[in-house]
Amino acid sequence: MTTFNTKLNLTNFSRSLGNGITMGKEFAAGLHHAIATKNTNHLADLYSHAKAKNGGDSAAQRVIKATVIAVYSGTEDKVAKFEEPTDLTKGIVIKTKGCTINKDYLAALDTLVKDKATMRGDVWKNTFSTKTETKADPVKIAKGLAKKAEDDKIEGGRDALLAALVAELGGLAIVQEGNIKIAA
Numbered sequence: 001m002t003t004f005n006t007k008l009n010l011t012n013f014s015r016s017l018g019n020g021i022t023m024g025k026e027f028a029a030g031l032h033h034a035i036a037t038k039n040t041n042h043l044a045d046l047y048s049h050a051k052a053k054n055g056g057d058s059a060a061q062r063v064i065k066a067t068v069i070a071v072y073s074g075t076e077d078k079v080a081k082f083e084e085p086t087d088l089t090k091g092i093v094i095k096t097k098g099c100t101i102n103k104d105y106l107a108a109l110d111t112l113v114k115d116k117a118t119m120r121g122d123v124w125k126n127t128f129s130t131k132t133e134t135k136a137d138p139v140k141i142a143k144g145l146a147k148k149a150e151d152d153k154i155e156g157g158r159d160a161l162l163a164a165l166v167a168e169l170g171g172l173a174i175v176q177e178g179n180i181k182i183a184a
Contacts, residue, residue: 004033014049020118040094070128074100
């Protein structure tokens with residue numbers, strides 16, 4: 001069994017910041033090392049090197065952070081936290097105390113590396129995205145459209161807007177306020 005060389009991994013990762021495939025492979029190796037040793041200092045070093053590269057590689061920083069947070073999200077109430085100190089002489093700290101490894105995300109990481117996915121690509125980003133999808137509020141949308149119609153930003157105003165909605169949605173009918181008894 002070969003031992004993990006943190007210095008070599010850090011050097012290879014830093015060199016590969018422009019090559020998303022190699023960057024992903026080196027990052028995954030560093031992440032597995034951090035999990036095995038229960039020590040995230042090496043991950044903090046990888047993040048710091050991305051931060052230091054040419055004034056800061058913010059895309060690399062975001063993907064590192066998202067991947068680490070996703071992998072260390074095995075419990076709902078505890079996820080990894082990145083703490084950047086205000087003192088510039090101090091390094092970044094990644095806190096994972098109480099976090100468990102999400103085996104699904106870890107397996108996804110290994111699959112991405114095996115498939116030679118680029119760490120800078122949408123597939124990697126979407127795999128580890130921890131943002132929850134928010135549903136559009138239909139009332140809010142309707143109020144916004146009504147406001148636009150009132151402000152004459154919609155040609156023909158509210159009547160044209162309603163006619164367009166009826167035509168688009170089909171199966172709807174708009175009955176004028178005074179004609180409700182006739183239609184019923």
